[in-house]
Amino acid sequence: MSNNSERGADSTASPVQSVDRALAILEILADAGEAGVTDIGAQLGVHKSTAFRLVGSLEARGLVEQTAERGKYRLGVAILRLAAATTARLDVVQEARPFARRLATDTGETVNVAVLNGGAALYLDQIAGSSALQPHNWVGQRVPLHATSNGKVLLSGLEDDQVRAEVGPDLRAYTPTTVVDVDVLLAEVARVRERGHVVVVDELEHGLTAVAAPVRGVHGDVVASLSVSGPTFRFDAAKLARATELVVAAADDSSRRLGHRPTGRVEQTSSN
Amino acid sequence: MSNNSERGADSTASPVQSVDRALAILEILADAGEAGVTDIGAQLGVHKSTAFRLVGSLEARGLVEQTAERGKYRLGVAILRLAAATTARLDVVQEARPFARRLATDTGETVNVAVLNGGAALYLDQIAGSSALQPHNWVGQRVPLHATSNGKVLLSGLEDDQVRAEVGPDLRAYTPTTVVDVDVLLAEVARVRERGHVVVVDELEHGLTAVAAPVRGVHGDVVASLSVSGPTFRFDAAKLARATELVVAAADDSSRRLGHRPTGRVEQTSSN
DNA sequence: CTACCGTGTCGCGCCATGAGCAACAACTCG
DNA sequence: CGAGTTGTTGCTCATGGCGCGACACGGTAG
Numbered sequence: 341m342s343n344n345s346e347r348g349a350d351s352t353a354s355p356v357q358s359v360d361r362a363l364a365i366l367e368i369l370a371d372a373g374e375a376g377v378t379d380i381g382a383q384l385g386v387h388k389s390t391a392f393r394l395v396g397s398l399e400a401r402g403l404v405e406q407t408a409e410r411g412k413y414r415l416g417v418a419i420l421r422l423a424a425a426t427t428a429r430l431d432v433v434q435e436a437r438p439f440a441r442r443l444a445t446d447t448g449e450t451v452n453v454a455v456l457n458g459g460a461a462l463y464l465d466q467i468a469g470s471s472a473l474q475p476h477n478w479v480g481q482r483v484p485l486h487a488t489s490n491g492k493v494l495l496s497g498l499e500d501d502q503v504r505a506e507v508g509p510d511l512r513a514y515t516p517t518t519v520v521d522v523d524v525l526l527a528e529v530a531r532v533r534e535r536g537h538v539v540v541v542d543e544l545e546h547g548l549t550a551v552a553a554p555v556r557g558v559h560g561d562v563v564a565s566l567s568v569s570g571p572t573f574r575f576d577a578a579k580l581a582r583a584t585e586l587v588v589a590a591a592d593d594s595s596r597r598l599g600h601r602p603t604g605r606v607e608q609t610s611s612n
Numbered sequence: 613m614s615n616n617s618e619r620g621a622d623s624t625a626s627p628v629q630s631v632d633r634a635l636a637i638l639e640i641l642a643d644a645g646e647a648g649v650t651d652i653g654a655q656l657g658v659h660k661s662t663a664f665r666l667v668g669s670l671e672a673r674g675l676v677e678q679t680a681e682r683g684k685y686r687l688g689v690a691i692l693r694l695a696a697a698t699t700a701r702l703d704v705v706q707e708a709r710p711f712a713r714r715l716a717t718d719t720g721e722t723v724n725v726a727v728l729n730g731g732a733a734l735y736l737d738q739i740a741g742s743s744a745l746q747p748h749n750w751v752g753q754r755v756p757l758h759a760t761s762n763g764k765v766l767l768s769g770l771e772d773d774q775v776r777a778e779v780g781p782d783l784r785a786y787t788p789t790t791v792v793d794v795d796v797l798l799a800e801v802a803r804v805r806e807r808g809h810v811v812v813v814d815e816l817e818h819g820l821t822a823v824a825a826p827v828r829g830v831h832g833d834v835v836a837s838l839s840v841s842g843p844t845f846r847f848d849a850a851k852l853a854r855a856t857e858l859v860v861a862a863a864d865d866s867s868r869r870l871g872h873r874p875t876g877r878v879e880q881t882s883s884n
Numbered sequence: 885c886t887a888c889c890g891t892g893t894c895g896c897g898c899c900a901t902g903a904g905c906a907a908c909a910a911c912t913c914g
Numbered sequence: 915c916g917a918g919t920t921g922t923t924g925c926t927c928a929t930g931g932c933g934c935g936a937c938a939c940g941g942t943a944g
Contacts, residue, residue: 354672355665356931358902359634363673370697377921387904392922393627394902400626401635410910410921415698420871423695424830425642426687441833445774448730462689477699480692628902630931649892659933664893682892682939 361386362394366415369404374412423480430455432564433465436555436594440467440566443590447583449570451590452478453555454490459506461491461565469570486511486525487518489540489552490565495525496532496554497562503529518543537588539580541572549575551584553591558599566591633658634666638687641676646684704836705737708827708866712739712838715862719855721842723862724750725827726762727835728770731778733763741842758783758797759790761812761824762837767797768804768826769834775801790815809860811852813844821847823856825863830871838863 354360361384368383369375375383381391395413398404402418427433436453444451444467453465460482485491486507495503503526511520519525532538537553550569557563568583575583592602626632633656640655641647647655653663667685670676674690708725716723716739725737732754757763758779767775775798783792791797804810809825822841829835840855847855864874 355668356630356634358628358630358930359666359669360672362628362631362634363669363675366694367673370694373697373701378919388921389905389923390903394631396627397631397635400632401639403635406921412921414701415694417698417702417869417871419691419694419698420702420830421873422638422642422687422691424871425645426689426691428645437831442771442774445728445770445778457689462692464692477696479699480689480694480696629900630902650890660892661894661934662932665931668893678892684892 358394361390362398365391365394365398366403366419369413369415374407374414376412380413427464430464431598432555432594435597436564436566436590437465437467439590439593439597440465443467443566443568443586444469446586447568447579449568449574449583452490452567452569454483454494454565454567455563456485456494456497456506457482459485459508461485461488461494463490464564483544484512484514487514487540487544488567489538489550489569490567492525492529492532492538492540493552493554493565493567494562495529496538500526500529514544515542515546517541537584537591539584541575547572549580551580551587553584553588554595555591555598556595556600560600563598564594566594630666633662634670637663637666637670638675641685641687646679646686648684652685702870704827704866704870707869708836708838708862709737709739711862711865711869712737715739715838715840715858716741718858719840719851721840721846721855724762724839724841726755726766726837726839728757728766728778729754731757731780733757733760733766733837735762736836755816756784756786759786759812759816760839761810761822761841762839764797764801764804764810764812765824765826765837765839766834767801768810772798772801786816787814787818789813809856811856813847819844821852823852823859825856825860826867827863827870828867828872832872835870836866838866 364384365380368380372379377392377395378388380395381388384391395404399406399413399416402416404413405416406413432455433453440451440453447469449469451467451469452463454461454463456462461484462482463478463480466477466479483491484507485495495506498506504522507522507525509522511518511522511525513520519528528538537551539549539551541549548569549572550567552565552567554562555564555566566587568587595602636656637652640652644651649664649667650660652667653660656663667676671678671685671688674688676685677688678685704727705725712723712725719741721741723739723741724735726733726735728734733756734754735750735752738749738751755763756779757767767778770778776794779794779797781794783790783794783797785792791800800810809823811821811823813821820841821844822839824837824839826834827836827838838859840859867874
C-alpha cells in the first residue's frame with residue numbers, strides 16, 4: 341500500500357485490516373459527528389466503495405446509522421448499549437448511580453463519576469443536573485489529574501511518589517490558577533486526604549467550579565471520585581458548603597454500598 | 613460454510629464478513645461481560661485463532677482490553693468515548709420529535725415534551741394538534757409537578773423522599789380536583805411507576821385533560837415525559853384509551869432511540 | 885516431578901473474500 | 915438542461931483473512 345498517512349491505522353499492528361478500518365470509521369464519526377462515504381474513504385485512504393461496504397457492516401449492527409435515505413452517516417444507538425454494558429461491569433458505577441442521581445437532583449448541578457486511568461481521570465458516568473442548559477457530556481473523556489477536583493481526589497488515594505509518577509514532572513497550566521508546582525500539588529493532595537473532599541475553582545477552565553469526594557472500596561482504597569460541578573457564578577459560599585456536604589455524603593453512601601466500613605475516620609491504606 | 617447457528621450474523625447480508633464478526637464479538641462481550649478467545653471462537657463458529665486476531669484488532673483500538681497479561685477479554689474504555697460522541701448530539705427533544713409529531717397527527721391533540729427542572733416540569737417542546745382550538749405555546753414554561761400528567765410521570769422516576777423534596781410540603785390547589793395531599797400524590801406516583809402512564813383531568817385547569825408516559829435513557833431512568841393534552845370534552849373514554857396507547861408507544865419509541873432497551877430481549881427483529 | 889489438560893499466542897499456506905475499478909442513480913447547483 | 919456532486923452496486927483479481935496446527939504457559943491431578 342502506497343500512501344495511507346490519512347488515519348493512524350499502521351502504528352500498532354492490527355491483525356485484520358478491514359476490522360481496523362471499520363473501527364477507524366467509528367473514530368472518524370466520533371470526531372466529525374457526521375460524514376459521507378466519500379469523506380470517510382478519503383480519510384482512510386481507500387476507495388469510497390470500500391468505505392461504503394465497511395459502513396454497511398457497521399450499520400447492520402446498528403453502530404452507525406444514516407441520517408437520510410441516501411445521506412451521511414453518524415454513530416448509532418448500539419454504541420450506547422455497548423457503553424452501558426461497559427460501565428455495567430464496573431460495580432462502582434452501578435452502586436454509586438442512585439446516590440449520584442439523588443445528588444444531582446438535590447444540588448441541581450451535574451454529577452460525575454471518575455476513576456484513575458493511565459495518568460488521567462477517566463469519566464465513567466454523568467448525571468445531568470436539572471439545569472435547562474445541559475453541559476457537555478464528559479463520559480469517556482479524560483481530564484488532567486492536577487487541575488480537577490476528581491483528579492485530586494483520585495490522587496489522594498496514592499502515596500506521594502505514586503502521585504509524582506502519575507502526573508509527571510510538568511504540570512500544564514490551563515488557567516492562571518492551575519497548580520503547576522508539584523510540591524504545591526502534593527500539599528493539596530495531603531489536605532484532601534485529611535479532609536475527605538476538595539473544591540476546585542477555575543483551575544481547568546475559567547468559570548468552572550467543582551467539588552469532589554472519594555469513593556472507597558472494601559479495603560478502604562480510593563476506587564473512584566464523585567463530583568458536583570457547574571458554573572462558578574452559581575456556587576456561592578452557602579451553596580458550595582451544602583454541595584460539599586452532599587457530595588461527601590453521597591460518596592460515603594457509595595463506599596458503603598461497595599463494602600467499605602467507615603471507621604468513623606478516614607483510615608489510610610498502610611499502618612505506619 | 614453454512615452452519616452459523618451460533619451468533620446472528622446471517623440475517624441481513626453484511627458486506628464484509630470480518631468486520632461483522634468483530635462487531636459480533638463486541639455484542640458477545642456486552643452480554644457476557646467477559647470472555648476468552650476460545651469461548652468467543654465457539655460462539656462465532658470460527659477457529660479460536662480467528663477470534664484472537666479479531667480481538668486483537670479491537671484491542672488495538674481500545675474497544676476491548678484483556679483483564680490480565682494472558683487472560684480473558686472485556687469491553688474497553690474506548691467504547692465510552694464513542695458513546696460520549698453519540699450522546700453529544702442525541703438529545704431528548706430531537707429524538708422524540710418524529711414520534712411526537714406522529715402522535716400529534718394521530719390524536720389530533722397537542723403533544724408536549726417536558727423534563728424535571730428545579731421543582732417543576734419544564735416544557736421543552738410542543739407540537740400543536742390539528743384542532744382549531746389551540747392552546748398557547750408552553751415551551752419554556754414551568755408547570756407544577758403535582759397537578760400535571762407530565763409532572764407525575766417525571767416524579768415517577770424518583771424515590772418517594774425525593775418526590776417530597778421536589779414538590780415541597782404545600783401543594784397548591786389549582787382546581788377543586790387538584791391533589792393537595794402529599795401522601796395521595798405519592799400513591800398516584802406509585803401507580804404511574806407500575807402502569808407506565810398517567811391520565812390527569814382538570815387538576816391544573818378546569819377543562820384540561822392530559823395523558824403522559826415516561827421517556828427513558830440508557831440506564832432506564834426517566835429523562836423526560838411525553839404528553840398529549842387537550843380540552844376535556846374532546847376526550848371520551850374511547851379516545852382516551854387510544855391516546856394512552858399511542859402516547860406510551862411514542863414514549864417507548866423515543867426511549868429506544870435514546871438507547872434504552874425495554875426489558876432486555878436480544879434482537880429478534882431480523883430476517884426481513 | 886511429570887503428564888495432562890486447559891488457556892492464549894503465533895507461523896504458515898490456501899483460497900475465500902474484501903478491495904478497487906467503473907458504471908449507475910439520484911440530487912443540487914447554475 | 916448539463917456539469918458537478920453525492921451514495922450505491924456488479925464485476926474481477928489478488929490480497930488479506932481464514933483455518934490448521936504447533937507452541938508457551940498455568941494450572942491440577944497422579
